Every structure is written in C-alpha cells, then in structure tokens.
Amino acid sequence: MKCIAILGSTGSIGRSTLSVAESFPDRFEIVALAAGRNLDTAFEQGRRWQPRIISMAAEPDADVLRSRLKQAGLGKIEVVHGAAGTVKVASLPEADFVVSAIVGVAGLEATYEAVKAGKTVGVANKECLVAAGELITAEARRQGKPLLPIDSEHNAVHQCLRGGRMEEVERIWLTASGGPFLNTPRSEFNAITVEQALNHPTWKMGKRITIDSATLMNKGFEVIEACRLFHLPPSKVEVMVHPQSTIHSFVEFIDGSILAQFSVTDMRLPILYALTYPERIQSDMRFPVGDLRHLDFSPPDMNKFPCLRLAYEAAEAGGATTVALNAADEVAVAAFLEGSIGFDDIPRIIESTVSASNTGRLESIAQVLEADADARRYAQERILVMPKKSAQRRAISVV
Amino acid sequence: MKCIAILGSTGSIGRSTLSVAESFPDRFEIVALAAGRNLDTAFEQGRRWQPRIISMAAEPDADVLRSRLKQAGLGKIEVVHGAAGTVKVASLPEADFVVSAIVGVAGLEATYEAVKAGKTVGVANKECLVAAGELITAEARRQGKPLLPIDSEHNAVHQCLRGGRMEEVERIWLTASGGPFLNTPRSEFNAITVEQALNHPTWKMGKRITIDSATLMNKGFEVIEACRLFHLPPSKVEVMVHPQSTIHSFVEFIDGSILAQFSVTDMRLPILYALTYPERIQSDMRFPVGDLRHLDFSPPDMNKFPCLRLAYEAAEAGGATTVALNAADEVAVAAFLEGSIGFDDIPRIIESTVSASNTGRLESIAQVLEADADARRYAQERILVMPKKSAQRRAISVV
Numbered sequence: 038m039k040c041i042a043i044l045g046s047t048g049s050i051g052r053s054t055l056s057v058a059e060s061f062p063d064r065f066e067i068v069a070l071a072a073g074r075n076l077d078t079a080f081e082q083g084r085r086w087q088p089r090i091i092s093m094a095a096e097p098d099a100d101v102l103r104s105r106l107k108q109a110g111l112g113k114i115e116v117v118h119g120a121a122g123t124v125k126v127a128s129l130p131e132a133d134f135v136v137s138a139i140v141g142v143a144g145l146e147a148t149y150e151a152v153k154a155g156k157t158v159g160v161a162n163k164e165c166l167v168a169a170g171e172l173i174t175a176e177a178r179r180q181g182k183p184l185l186p187i188d189s190e191h192n193a194v195h196q197c198l199r200g201g202r203m204e205e206v207e208r209i210w211l212t213a214s215g216g217p218f219l220n221t222p223r224s225e226f227n228a229i230t231v232e233q234a235l236n237h238p239t240w241k242m243g244k245r246i247t248i249d250s251a252t253l254m255n256k257g258f259e260v261i262e263a264c265r266l267f268h269l270p271p272s273k274v275e276v277m278v279h280p281q282s283t284i285h286s287f288v289e290f291i292d293g294s295i296l297a298q299f300s301v302t303d304m305r306l307p308i309l310y311a312l313t314y315p316e317r318i319q320s321d322m323r324f325p326v327g328d329l330r331h332l333d334f335s336p337p338d339m340n341k342f343p344c345l346r347l348a349y350e351a352a353e354a355g356g357a358t359t360v361a362l363n364a365a366d367e368v369a370v371a372a373f374l375e376g377s378i379g380f381d382d383i384p385r386i387i388e389s390t391v392s393a394s395n396t397g398r399l400e401s402i403a404q405v406l407e408a409d410a411d412a413r414r415y416a417q418e419r420i421l422v423m424p425k426k427s428a429q430r431r432a433i434s435v436v
Numbered sequence: 437m438k439c440i441a442i443l444g445s446t447g448s449i450g451r452s453t454l455s456v457a458e459s460f461p462d463r464f465e466i467v468a469l470a471a472g473r474n475l476d477t478a479f480e481q482g483r484r485w486q487p488r489i490i491s492m493a494a495e496p497d498a499d500v501l502r503s504r505l506k507q508a509g510l511g512k513i514e515v516v517h518g519a520a521g522t523v524k525v526a527s528l529p530e531a532d533f534v535v536s537a538i539v540g541v542a543g544l545e546a547t548y549e550a551v552k553a554g555k556t557v558g559v560a561n562k563e564c565l566v567a568a569g570e571l572i573t574a575e576a577r578r579q580g581k582p583l584l585p586i587d588s589e590h591n592a593v594h595q596c597l598r599g600g601r602m603e604e605v606e607r608i609w610l611t612a613s614g615g616p617f618l619n620t621p622r623s624e625f626n627a628i629t630v631e632q633a634l635n636h637p638t639w640k641m642g643k644r645i646t647i648d649s650a651t652l653m654n655k656g657f658e659v660i661e662a663c664r665l666f667h668l669p670p671s672k673v674e675v676m677v678h679p680q681s682t683i684h685s686f687v688e689f690i691d692g693s694i695l696a697q698f699s700v701t702d703m704r705l706p707i708l709y710a711l712t713y714p715e716r717i718q719s720d721m722r723f724p725v726g727d728l729r730h731l732d733f734s735p736p737d738m739n740k741f742p743c744l745r746l747a748y749e750a751a752e753a754g755g756a757t758t759v760a761l762n763a764a765d766e767v768a769v770a771a772f773l774e775g776s777i778g779f780d781d782i783p784r785i786i787e788s789t790v791s792a793s794n795t796g797r798l799e800s801i802a803q804v805l806e807a808d809a810d811a812r813r814y815a816q817e818r819i820l821v822m823p824k825k826s827a828q829r830r831a832i833s834v835v
Binding site: 199319333335 | 734
C-alpha cells in the first residue's frame with residue numbers, strides 16, 4: 038500500500054490522481070490533501086478519502102471545512118490552512134509519495150519541504166522546475182530519492198531513458214503540438230484574439246497553459262524543466278513539432294538509437310506511471326495502435342514563436358532568469374486574456390523582464406519568491422506603458 | 437576487449453560486423469571466422485584480422501586458404517572446414533561473443549553449440565529461431581546467457597523492453613515496410629514478375645529475403661522469431677505496416693504506455709547494440725531527427741498476404757510446422773526466382789507443405805534437420821505437379 042499526499046487536490050492533476058487511486062483501491066491510500074479555495078470539492082474529497090489531514094488555502098475555509106467534516110462524523114480529520122498547512126501535508130510522516138500539483142509559485146515551498154523530508158515526489162507543478170529547479174533537484178539528489186515527472190513529455194523521456202544510462206544520452210526531443218497558430222503567418226499574429234488562442238487543437242487544459250501552448254512558451258518551460266530534471270544542458274534538449282501529440286517525446290542515444298514513447302493523451306497515464314514506478318500495472322488506458330495512420334513532424338519556428346527562444350536563453354543563463362521568464366509570462370498572459378495587450382506583446386513583456394533580471398545563483402526558496410515578485414512588478418510596469426501601442430496595432434490590423 | 441567469433445563472415449551481416457569492429461579497434465578483437473565458399477574474401481579477412489582460426493565450407497577451399505595464408509606469413513592461423521569446422525569456430529574457448537549469421541539451416545548446429553558453450557550469441561540467422569527456436573532459447577535459458585537479436589525489428593523490441601519487465605508487456609508490434617506490393621490489387625498478384633518482386637522499397641538485401649519481404653513471409657518469420665526470443669504467444673505479437681521503415685518496432689506495456697525504437701536503416705546499428713549490450717557507445721550512425729516529416733501506418737492485409745497468416749498458424753502449432761514453413765518457403769522462392777512457379781503459388785506450396793508436417797516437439801538439432809529435409813522434398817514434389825497450371829495462369833495474365 039503506497040500512502041499518497043496530494044498538493045493541489047482540487048485541481049485537474051489532483052482530481053486525476055484521485056481517479057487513479059480510485060481504480061486501484063488495494064494499492065494506494067490517500068493520507069493527506071492540500072486544497073485551494075474550493076470548499077465543496079475539498080469536503081467531498083475528505084468524505085470520500087478520509088485522509089489524516091486536509092489543508093485549505095485560507096483560514097476561514099479551513100474553519101468551515103472542519104465543522105462540516107465534524108457534522109459528517111469525520112472530526113478525526115485534521116484541518117489546517119495556509120502555507121504552513123501545505124507544508125504539513127507535504128511532509129506528513131505517513132506519506133511515501135507526494136504529488137506536487139499546486140499551480141504557480143504557491144507550491145514551491147511545500148514541494149521543496151516534501152523533497153527535504155525524503156518523500157518520492159511526482160512533479161506536475163511547472164514552477165518547481167522552471168523557477169526552483171536547481172534547488173529542488175539538488176535536494177532530491179542529496180536525499181537519493183527520485184523526482185518523477187507527471188506531465189506527458191517528461192514522463193515519456195523518463196520512460197525512454199530506461200533504455201540506457203544518462204551518460205549514453207546524446208539528446209532528448211520534446212514534441213510540441215505546435216498550438217493553434219502553427220500554420221498562421223507571423224504577419225497575422227498581432228490580430229490574434231483571445232478566443233482563437235484558447236482553442237487548442239489536442240489537449241483540453243486551463244487558460245494560462247492553453248495560451249502558453251499557443252505561444253510555445255509552454256514548450257519553452259518544458260525545455261527548462263527537462264534541463265533541470267535530467268541534468269542536461271539546453272543544447273541537448275530539442276523541440277520537434279508533432280501536431281497529433283501522439284508521440285510524447287524521444288530520447289536519442291549516443292549509438293544512434295532513438296526511443297520514443299506514445300500513449301493516449303490522458304494525464305492519468307503519467308500519474309499512474311509515477312505512482313507505480315519502477316513497476317507498471319495493468320490499466321484500461323489503451324492506445325488503439327491498430328488505428329494509427331499518420332504522424333507528422335516539423336521543426337519549430339523560433340522567429341514566429343520567440344517565447345521558445347527566450348526559454349532557451351533563460352535555461353542557458355540560469356539563476357533568476359528562469360524565475361523571471363515564468364513570472365513575466367504569467368503576468369503577460371493574464372494581461373492578454375483581459376484584453377490589455379496583444380498576442381505578440383506577450384514575448385515583448387517577457388523579453389524585457391528577463392533582460393532586467395540577474396543570473397546569480399538563487400540559494401533558497403525565499404530568494405526564488407523574491408525574484409518572482411520583482412519580475413511580476415517589472416512586467417506589470419511594462420504592461421502599463423504598453424496598451425496604447427497595442428490598441429493602435431490592433432486597430433491597424435482590423436483595417 | 438570483447439573477443440568475437442563470426443559464423444558467416446563473408447556474408448552481409450558478417451561484413452557489417454567486421455566494419456563495426458573496424459570502427460572500435462580498442463573494444464573488439466576478431467578471434468574466429470567461419471566463411472562459406474568465398475575464398476578471396478576469406479583470405480582478405482584472414483590477412484586483415486588475423487584470427488586464431490578460420491573455417492571454410494569445403495575442404496578444398498580450406499586447403500587453398502591454408503597455403504595462401506602460409507605464403508602471406510600467416511601460417512599460425514588454423515584453417516578448418518565443414519560442419520565440424522564451423523562448430524569449432526562457434527565454441528572456441530577464447531570467444532566471448534558469437535555472431536550467428538550463416539544463412540539457412542547450415543548455421544543451426546554451430547549456433548546451438550555456441551549457446552551450449554556458454555557464449556553470448558547475437559542471432560542474425562533466421563532459422564535459429566524459426567526452425568530451432570524452442571531448442572536454442574531453452575539452452576540459452578539454461579546457460580543464463582542472453583540471445584541478442586541482430587535484425588532491426590527484434591533489436592528494436594529488445595531496446596524497448598528495457599522500459600519494463602517481461603510480465604509488464606501487453607504485446608509487441610513489429611513494423612513491416614509492406615514490400616513493393618502493398619498497394620497492388622490482389623487480382624494482379626498472379627502476374628507479378630521476378631523483377632518487380634526484387635524491387636524492395638526501403639532495404640537492399642539478398643534475393644530470398646527480398647521476395648520474403650514482398651510476400652510478407654519475412655514478417656511472418658519475424659513473428660515466430662519474436663515468439664521464441666521473447667517467450668510470447670503469437671496473440672501477443674502484432675504486425676503493423678509502416679512503409680518508411682523508420683520505426684523498427686513498438687512494445688506496448690500493460691499500463692498503456694508504448695515505447696518505439698527508430699534509427700537509420702543500417703544493420704551496423706543493431707550489430708553494435710548487440711556487441712556492446714548492456715552498454716551503448718558513441719557511433720556516427722545518426723538519424724536526422726530534424727528532417728523527420730511523415731510516418732504512415734496501416735494494418736496488414738492477411739488475405740492479400742496469406743504467408744503472414746500461415747506464419748501465425750505455424751507459430752501457434754509449433755513443432756515441425758515452423759521448420760516446414762521455412763523450408764517450403766525457401767524451396768518455393770527459389771522456384772519463383774527460376775520462373776517455375778508464379779508469385780501467388782508461393783503461399784500455396786507453403787500451405788500444403790505445412791499441412792503435411794507434424795506438430796510434435798522436436799528434441800534435437802538432428803530432428804530439426806530431418807524435418808527440414810522432409811519438408812523440402814515435399815515442397816519440391818508439390819512444385820513438380822504445379823508448373824503447367826502456373827504457366828497457364830501467367831499466359832492468361834499476359835492476355
């Protein structure tokens with residue numbers, strides 16, 4: 038029986054993890070949940086899974102949850118809250134495996150504490166590797182525990198890497214769907230609407246990650262994650278556009294052999310892989326191999342998608358640049374979604390923010406959070422001086 | 437330094453093995469060669485590699501080679517001949533690794549003896565697994581030594597299997613180019629000429645294997661090889677047509693993940709893999725991943741290619757049926773190449789020969805060879821009663 042704590046239990050990855058646990062009741066026990074502000078879902082999860090502890094983001098929510106659980110005869114479930122509550126969930130002695138799936142920098146400290154507490158951590162939170170990757174992977178190495186990627190690309194790489202030793206890896210190739218603007222001419226990018234950008238061809242995801250997929254920034258983040266997770270320089274991490282998103286990634290070995298992984302596009306599969314690693318167990322997530330017909334590939338266009346180039350540059354520079362990249366992107370995407378800036382302003386905001394950040398090594402999660410706040414402030418300021426220009430540009434493109 | 441003996445050194449796989457050894461002079465030493473009847477090549481190989489021993493198929497050739505080597509100052513190389521000579525090469529105490537690449541049943545006994553002598557064997561000879569697979573794999577298990585496949589498909593499977601344990605395999609998928617008649621209507625099969633059948637779209641190979649690729653019998657043999665090599669029932673070995681021959685095979689695991697291997701179509705790659713396994717070493721055989729554009733797949737048509745169905749049936753039946761399948765195919769392909777029978781007579785000859793063979797377990801290589809000789813005789817007799825019909829059919833197809 039593997040005892041699991043989930044950071045971000047009410048989000049998409051958290052719910053998928055519970056769905057996997059539901060399918061294998063004699064393998065997994067849910068011992069701790071950190072939820073956000075979704076009180077009803079947290080209550081339902083508490084009633085269904087009866088963990089030792091649940092943490093809510095805000096204290097008032099924790100109070101309400103505590104009394105609702107008590108009324109339901111579940112007063113034995115400890116209810117905590119805030120950053121300290123999340124850390125308590127992450128480092129619960131009874132947990133063997135921690136799923137890190139809180140979106141944004143809010144999950145950083147708890148994930149770092151889980152690694153420090155010697156847990157095996159399944160990483161779905163992008164910021165853990167993009168912003169704090171050097172710190173977290175160094176700590177996992179010290180602990181001698183694996184960091185298991187819970188996203189389709191890095192999970193695929195992890196699987197393919199079993200075909201050889203790390204020193205036998207020539208390079209890895211992350212596949213990218215290419216997003217909805219793969220075939221849109223660069224000249225039309227300034228006229229892209231929010232609705233168009235939210236229309237992702239293969240995956241149904243949250244708004245920010247959908248925009249990040251449209252700019253290829255999501256793939257850029259994945260390049261940085263791969264560098265941190267697999268201890269590879271950016272020159273050994275390539276991106277290949279593959280619109281069907283069937284093959285999730287390749288690993289090229291020094292002898293010239295390449296291993297690729299493919300499967301259905303269902304997040305429960307990398308979650309199951311991480312939860313059972315190094316074993317595999319029978320699932321019903323079958324890819325219909327007999328129906329396979331065409332797979333297409335093309336190289337990414339870094340001129341059309343400057344976010345990908347910016348990510349490579351930040352991966353190379355290290356330090357606070359990757360923190361700034363993530364923070365500026367989050368701010369810029371929010372501004373785009375609100376209609377304050379145009380689609381092709383997103384990389385402009387990011388580039389100027391990253392240029393202003395420093396490349397010195399970050400020594401603690403506190404320093405990461407500080408660099409993150411600085412970058413957000415900087416990006417916000419850049420946006421304030423920008424709208425007129427963008428509004429003008431959008432007006433021109435309509436004419 | 438790995439000491440290598442090659443059975444079939446003057447053939448295509450033998451020469452590719454020497455080319456690999458040439459590229460890594462500080463890793464591999466060639467200690468023994470078994471050549472066929474190509475005296476000049478055997479002499480050149482002897483002069484270049486100076487092995488302890490060379491075996492020729494025929495005694496007169498051995499005598500000539502011995503004196504030519506002596507004249508060249510290489511009298512210390514022992515020259516032997518015949519089946520006993522090949523066995524001596526296969527079981528030379530100084531050899532660590534034996535490459536089994538003699539074409540046809542001639543290589544069976546020596547390969548079996550190599551396995552019995554505790555060598556690690558790289559198998560390129562189809563008959564070792566199709567005709568004597570049950571015997572040879574059982575002996576390798578007893579010895580606790582791996583049998584490493586030296587052909588692109590099974591080598592790919594071997595690599596993908598590293599992603600899990602054997603009991604975690606749901607099924608394997610061998611890819612097939614589909615041969616030159618993938619898109620030829622079934623109704624035109626009786627008019628197929630030798631020249632058309634020899635025109636393989638992706639691989640340059642010998643005549644028999646090229647015809648076997650055109651009938652998909654080669655893929656059928658590979659299904660049987662895969663069953664024997666990986667201890668899987670035929671129901672767990674599938675075939676997928678993939679005209680580009682880029683992906684060499686897939687392995688589908690029970691959790692729903694699929695690993696695939698691809699590389700350049702160069703036999704030196706699986707040879708290098710087998711010679712260095714479990715390590716990988718740097719080679720210049722790079723697949724141009726950045727140039728990857730389209731991969732196509734489709735299910736095989738067993739009605740159009742009955743040889744594939746016959747192979748599945750023989751794999752299921754076991755015993756002498758797989759021996760008969762191989763023997764009858766060799767006889768039928770030779771008859772087709774001579775113009776004695778039509779292209780679509782090949783499966784007819786095979787089917788009637790296999791039906792007449794028995795399914796009892798073969799207990800020795802001698803029994804395999806006896807079943808092989810019986811099947812050849814039977815197939816020859818079937819061909820003798822057939823030509824008139826075929827000639828007539830070909831005449832009709834011309835009209």
